[in-house]
Amino acid sequence: MNCRNWIVELVECARTDFEPGADLRQHLEHCPPCRERWDDERNLSARFQTMRAAAPARRQSPAKRAELMREFQSAHQTLIPASLKWSLSIAAVLLLAIALGWAWRNDRGATSNAIEIAENSLADLNKGAEDDDFLPVPYAPPLATGEFVRVVRTELRPIALARMGIDVESYPDEIAADVVLGEDGLPRAVRLLEEKQF
Amino acid sequence: MVPSDQALYDRMRKGDQEAFAALYERHEPALFRYALHLSGNHFVAEEVAHEVFLHLAGSYIRFDAKRGSLEGYLYGMIRNLVRVLWRKRAFEPKEEQTAPGDVLGDLIHDERTAALYAALRELPDHYRDAIMLCELEEKSYEDAARLLDCPVGTIRSRVHRARILLAARLRPLMAPAGVSGR
Numbered sequence: 001m002n003c004r005n006w007i008v009e010l011v012e013c014a015r016t017d018f019e020p021g022a023d024l025r026q027h028l029e030h031c032p033p034c035r036e037r038w039d040d041e042r043n044l045s046a047r048f049q050t051m052r053a054a055a056p057a058r059r060q061s062p063a064k065r066a067e068l069m070r071e072f073q074s075a076h077q078t079l080i081p082a083s084l085k086w087s088l089s090i091a092a093v094l095l096l097a098i099a100l101g102w103a104w105r106n107d108r109g110a111t112s113n114a115i116e117i118a119e120n121s122l123a124d125l126n127k128g129a130e131d132d133d134f135l136p137v138p139y140a141p142p143l144a145t146g147e148f149v150r151v152v153r154t155e156l157r158p159i160a161l162a163r164m165g166i167d168v169e170s171y172p173d174e175i176a177a178d179v180v181l182g183e184d185g186l187p188r189a190v191r192l193l194e195e196k197q198f
Numbered sequence: 199m200v201p202s203d204q205a206l207y208d209r210m211r212k213g214d215q216e217a218f219a220a221l222y223e224r225h226e227p228a229l230f231r232y233a234l235h236l237s238g239n240h241f242v243a244e245e246v247a248h249e250v251f252l253h254l255a256g257s258y259i260r261f262d263a264k265r266g267s268l269e270g271y272l273y274g275m276i277r278n279l280v281r282v283l284w285r286k287r288a289f290e291p292k293e294e295q296t297a298p299g300d301v302l303g304d305l306i307h308d309e310r311t312a313a314l315y316a317a318l319r320e321l322p323d324h325y326r327d328a329i330m331l332c333e334l335e336e337k338s339y340e341d342a343a344r345l346l347d348c349p350v351g352t353i354r355s356r357v358h359r360a361r362i363l364l365a366a367r368l369r370p371l372m373a374p375a376g377v378s379g380r
Contacts, residue, residue, distance in 0.1 A: 060227065
């Protein structure tokens with residue numbers, strides 16, 4: 001058995017405070033390096049033992065313990081059970097789906113209503129124009145929904161009538177007319193007036 | 199029958215304060231002692247041990263029983279917190295003042311014990327972790343292996359090597375007068 005093997009044994013003896021066996025004792029007597037190591041190990045073990053013995057002198061702090069218990073209470077009071085978490089999540093998803101569906105439906109209804117109103121307005125305008133002898137101006141941009149119009153009475157020259165696509169042969173001179181203007185100032189319809197209306 | 203750590207932990211997670219208190223009573227003294235031996239500073243040890251249980255009391259604990267024992271997790275937290283403080287140089291053990299009647303505090307200021315703490319701090323982390331658990335916490339090689347998550351033979355080897363390094367550092371102080379420096 002060489003010193004390397006003896007050292008493993010002597011370290012364990014020093015750690016556990018066991019007396020070395022007869023073989024190890026005999027080796028220590030004849031091997032100064034191992035004897036020196038044995039002394040070092042025993043000194044070290046004695047120092048560790050002193051440190052261990054001193055440690056239990058400390059007591060737990062009641063204030064710190066109380067703080068921990070308060071912390072535990074506050075952390076666990078707000079915890080929601082896992083089953084309830086799932087239920088709340090599902091309910092939230094359902095509510096969100098219902099709200100989105102309702103919003104989508106309303107939006108769609110509003111859009112279709114707006115389209116219907118616009119169509120009706122234009123139809124009314126056209127109808128009104130026909131009823132009141134208003135002639136729609138061809139290629140004029142359509143009126144927007146809810147757009148205000150104003151009627152201006154003016155005298156139109158034949159060239160202006162031609163630009164609006166109105167046959168000017170019957171009107172060689174300036175003629176009085178009511179012009180329907182959109183908010184953009186462009187004419188949408190024209191009603192030619194007889195002389196007597198002035 | 200004494201409930202296991204895992205059983206107490208499971209109860210604690212469900213909001214059982216008595217289970218938390220039982221874990222505290224069971225582990226706090228050893229964790230404090232471990233922190234003290236690691237840091238050599240009474241105040242730091244108090245704070246670190248307290249911090250570990252504050253974390254345990256909170257709702258964001260990340261302990262996973264599949265990866266090891268609760269005890270190993272707590273010891274690991276102590277090691278990590280002390281290392282963080284070391285790196286930040288948040289404390290200097292030699293400057294600490296001890297309270298009257300503080301046996302361990304007085305011992306830390308003893309020249310040879312202070313030298314031993316200094317030598318322990320200079321050990322590589324894996325040697326220090328092994329020797330702290332086996333020598334100062336009196337854990338068996340098997341328990342230390344479980345807490346540090348490595349083979350028993352590795353722990354034994356680390357303890358032996360650490361002891362060689364410590365003995366070499368302390369030899370001048372331990373030897374009788376006139377023999378030092380041989």
